[in-house]
Amino acid sequence: MSPVRHLRFLLHITSSHPILRRYVVVNGFDGALTMLGLLAGFRVAPEVPIKAMITACIGAAVALGVSGVASAFISEAAERRLALKELESAMIHDLEDSAHGRAARLVPYLIAASNGMSPFMISVFILLPLWLGKWGYTLPLAPLDAALVLAFCMIFLLGAYLGRIGQTSWLAGGMKSLLVAIITALAVFLLG
Amino acid sequence: MSAKFERLVLDVLKPHEPNALEFARAIAAHGYRVQLAVEEMDEKTESVVLVVEGSLIDFDLVRATISELGGSLHSIDEVEVRGAEPLAE
Numbered sequence: 499m500s501p502v503r504h505l506r507f508l509l510h511i512t513s514s515h516p517i518l519r520r521y522v523v524v525n526g527f528d529g530a531l532t533m534l535g536l537l538a539g540f541r542v543a544p545e546v547p548i549k550a551m552i553t554a555c556i557g558a559a560v561a562l563g564v565s566g567v568a569s570a571f572i573s574e575a576a577e578r579r580l581a582l583k584e585l586e587s588a589m590i591h592d593l594e595d596s597a598h599g600r601a602a603r604l605v606p607y608l609i610a611a612s613n614g615m616s617p618f619m620i621s622v623f624i625l626l627p628l629w630l631g632k633w634g635y636t637l638p639l640a641p642l643d644a645a646l647v648l649a650f651c652m653i654f655l656l657g658a659y660l661g662r663i664g665q666t667s668w669l670a671g672g673m674k675s676l677l678v679a680i681i682t683a684l685a686v687f688l689l690g
Numbered sequence: 691m692s693a694k695f696e697r698l699v700l701d702v703l704k705p706h707e708p709n710a711l712e713f714a715r716a717i718a719a720h721g722y723r724v725q726l727a728v729e730e731m732d733e734k735t736e737s738v739v740l741v742v743e744g745s746l747i748d749f750d751l752v753r754a755t756i757s758e759l760g761g762s763l764h765s766i767d768e769v770e771v772r773g774a775e776p777l778a779e
Contacts, residue, residue: 588734
């Protein structure tokens with residue numbers, strides 16, 4: 499069995515696919531909304547240099563990523579250990595050397611990595627226009643405005659994805675997320 | 691003297707996951723014909739009767755596969771063995 503298939507098998511026997519998906523979407527949403535908040539703040543602040551925007555946003559993205567890895571690993575490692583102990587107790591048999599034992603050891607790393615990578619990657623993607631602006635590329639919008647549009651798009655897409663998973667309307671899911679993003683941006687504009 | 695196992699009926703306790711289809715398929719992947727019947731279902735486990743048929747069954751391999759999938763062999767309920775031809779004097 500290839501390593502990828504084996505990992506998928508371990509996720510399957512521990513029913514971890516929905517958990518992994520939930521972590522990726524929820525933390526990805528956190529990442530996108532944090533970037534939106536920061537970018538909206540820079541939009542109302544007077545004359546913030548692009549370099550300072552990028553540094554501040556990357557700092558937040560790294561913190562979200564590290565927080566995602568640490569929190570998911572600690573909680574998932576404990577949950578998997580407990581699930582394994584309960585299964586061992588039902589089986590009256592040690593399962594450390596079985597696929598279940600390996601899953602209890604490996605799945606927390608996989609979930610933690612996904613949970614950390616999701617907000618980081620989404621944040622980096624939203625910041626692309628700022629980098630392009632810094633490197634001298636001409637965009638149809640100002641780099642900060644383009645990054646804001648990208649943040650709204652990402653938040654809409656995450657909501658649409660959740661709507662699709664929940665077998666409801668993807669458009670309604672996307673619009674709900676977009677509403678949250680608009681409220682956030684308005685709050686920043688009003689308070690800022 | 692060697693003997694060939696051609697049919698084994700095993701009583702196995704297994705977790706719900708991998709499910710009966712995946713469990714049977716993993717053992718059949720060694721080239722055997724496998725029949726699995728769920729006898730009893732509990733909150734986290736199920737007792738199954740596993741019938742393994744083949745021309746030359748490697749019992750240790752079957753047992754290792756059961757353990758790898760989190761199962762536990764409770765008993766060997768039936769065995770069909772073919773003895774090796776005696777060597778000519």
